[in-house]
Each structure stands twice: as C-alpha cells, then as structure tokens.
Amino acid sequence: MIIKRIRRVIPSRLPLLRQLARAGAASRLPLMAIAGSSPSTSTSTAKAKRAAQPRAVAIWLFLCAAAVFAMAVIGAITRLTGSGLSIMEWAPITGTLPPLSQAEWNRVFDLYRQIPQYQLLNHGMSLAEFKTIFWWEWVHRLWGRMIGLVFLLPFLWFWLRGSLPAWLKPHGFALLGLGALQGVMGWYMVTSGFADRTEVSQYRLVLHLSLAVLIYAYMLWLAIRLVWPEPLQSPRASASLRRGLIGLLVLLGITLASGGFVAGLRAGFSYNTFPLMDGYLIPKGYGLLQPWISNLFENHAAVQFNHRLLASLTVIGCLGIWLWSRGQELTAAARRAIDAVALMALVQFGLGIATLLLVVPVSLGALHQAGALVLLGLVLTALYFLRPRYS
Ligand code: HEM
16 A cells, blocks of 8 residues: 555656755765765875876986986096096995905905006005095995986886886886996996006997986986976977977087097196187197097097087077077976076086186086086976977
8 A cells, every 4th residue: 555655656756856866966075075985086086196196206207317417426526536447346236335344455455456547547555545436436336226226116116006107118118228238338438447548448438428318318308208298388489499409409419428538538637728729729739640530539639629619519509599499489488498508508618618727626527517417407308398299
C-alpha cells in the first residue's frame, strides 16, 4: 500500500526533487571547498602541485648553472695562481680525499717535483707553498664532483616522482654526457702540462673552457624555458632582431674562446697598454709565425690583438642591438634583458681593459671570467624572450 503511494507521488514530484538536489549541491560546494574535499579543489590542488614541480625543477637547474658558473671562476683562479698542475693523478673516487698523512703529502709533492713546471718555474718551492697550489686544484676537482652529484641525484629524484616534463629528459641525459666529457677533458688538458712544457696546452684549455660555457648556457636555457614555458611573446618584434641576437651570440662565443687563448698563452702579461700595443694599433709582430694560420692561436701579440678586436666588435654588436630594439615593439621583459646586455657589455669591456692594464691580478682575471658568463646569460635571456613559441 505504502509502496504503491510512493510510486504514485515520486514521478509527479521529480522536477522539484531535481531542483532541490541541484540547490543542495550548490550550497554544499563552498563548505566542501573549505574542508578541502571538493572535486574542484582537489583538481586545483593537483594543478598547483603540477605548477610547483617544474618550478622546483627550474630552481634545481638554476642552481646547477650557478654551480657551473662558480666552477668556471674557480677554474680561472686555479689557473691564475699556477695551481692547475699540482695534482698528478686522476682518481675520480679516491681523489675526493686530500692527503691525510705527512707521508702522503711528501708522495704527492715528489710527483709534482718531477714535472717541468716545478723544475723550470718553481724550483725550490717548499711543501707549504706546494700545499697552497694543491688546495686550489683540489677544490676545483671537488667542486666538479659536487656538480655531478647535485645534477644527478635530483635528476633521478625528480624523474622517480614524475616531476620531469617529458621534453626535459633527453636534455638531462645530454647534460650528464657533457658533464662526464668535461671531467675527461679536464684531465686531458692537465696531462698536456706534465711533459715538455710548463703550462697546459692553450688548445686544450680553450676546449675545456668552451665545454664549461656550453654546459652553463644549456642549463640556463632549460631553466629559463621551465620558468616561462609560454614565452613572454613579443609578437611584433621583427625576426631580423632575433637573427641579429643569434649573430651576437655566435660572436660572443668566438670572443669567449679567443679570451681562452689569451689566458692559455698568458698573453695578458705582455702589451699592457690600451688601445695601442707597443705603440701600434696592430702590433708589429702580428704575422711573425709560419704557417701564418698558427699566429691566430700561438702568437701572443696576435692572440691578444684578436681578442681586443673581437671584444670591440661584440660591444658594438650589443650596443647596435640595443639601438635597434628601441624602434621595436617589445615586451617589458625583452626590453629589460636587451638593456642589461648593453650595460653588461660595457662593464665587461672595462673589466678586460683593467685586467690588462693591471697585468692580470687574480681577482680581476676571475672577475673578467665571471663577467663573460654573466653577459652570455643575459644574451641568452634576451634571445629567449624574443624566440617564437615552442610547438
Ligand atoms: C665583450 C668583451 C669581452 C669578453 C666577452 C671577454 C671574455 C674573456 C674570456 C672568456 C677570457 C678567458 C678567461 C679565463 O679563461 O679565465 C678572457 C681573458 C682575457 N681578456 Fe677578455 N673579454 C672581453 C674584453 C676584453 C678586453 C676589452 C680586454 C682588454 C683590452 C680583455 C683582456 C683579456 C685578458 C688580458 C685576458 C686574459 C686574462 C687571464 O689571463 O686570466 N678582454 N676574456
């Protein structure tokens, strides 16, 4: 009887019941949201988490790039203090520990006393003096190992947690490969100073420096891409301005490498005047070596002159891009990045001249190295803000 009655009433009340159900659901939503249990909240929490993960990955990559930056500066100090050849063994694992006993210190010092740098330049050096150069090289190598761990462990962790965007994974492997190659490259460079010469080969030094610069730039680009996945578009910025910036990037890369040759040949310790070199704009000994091409890499006068020339062209390029960008419709971020490029180029040029005039003090040499990397980072940032959208 009761069941029959319900069956009769329900169809006639259905529209009303539906309305009530909708209203009830609507009124419950804010409460559920406060309690954090609504489906929409959990979706937004998930969204927030997903957004936070690339940010954490980006911070990690920025930290790695900063560590490579510091590594390059420590490398410059290691070279400028004449410390680079003080450790004659390559032991990636056991070399983490420095000598722990007097006998061990004597053993590593004895090894150093066999190479031409000790015999021709540092003859009579005491163990205490040796320890100073040893520590710089040791810190340089330890920092390299540390970068390896700071890169590899979070990479695996982010991967396991599913926080790495799919596109980033192959880049991570590429960076691991480049990092390992850099370790081998560093040792390859150091071995060139163990026989026949008192310094490492400038060619190998430039390779080592260029690889460091490449790893730094690569990490920075990926980190920037993570922070701004949708680029701050400058839709009206002309493609030719972007091409101009790419050209500037190439020129800057060549200038950096030419600086490596100045550093590798210790060519900054002669011709310490600016703008003239020994009274001439183009130094007299420019084409002295045969075959002529070797002047570009082995002749102190030519190498230093080329670096000055390339640096001047780079600064002109930076200022030219800045002037060109004035007439373009750019986003604020792109404009700020290009302003910073122009300013930093002038600072870096000034640092170069100061380094030269003061005959390469360690502090200025290291600062000049750091300035080059800052300038490169800014050019990359400007380029990123002008790039077309990733598909
Ligand atoms: C855009 C401007 C410049 C850039 C990007 C640049 C870049 C570099 C780089 C990357 C190095 C190698 C540093 C190292 O391996 O430790 C270097 C070395 C050097 N640069 Fe420049 N440079 C610039 C301008 C100049 C100028 C204008 C001068 C002088 C007129 C100069 C003088 C030197 C000297 C003397 C060294 C050797 C320093 C050393 O032995 O540590 N640079 N430069």
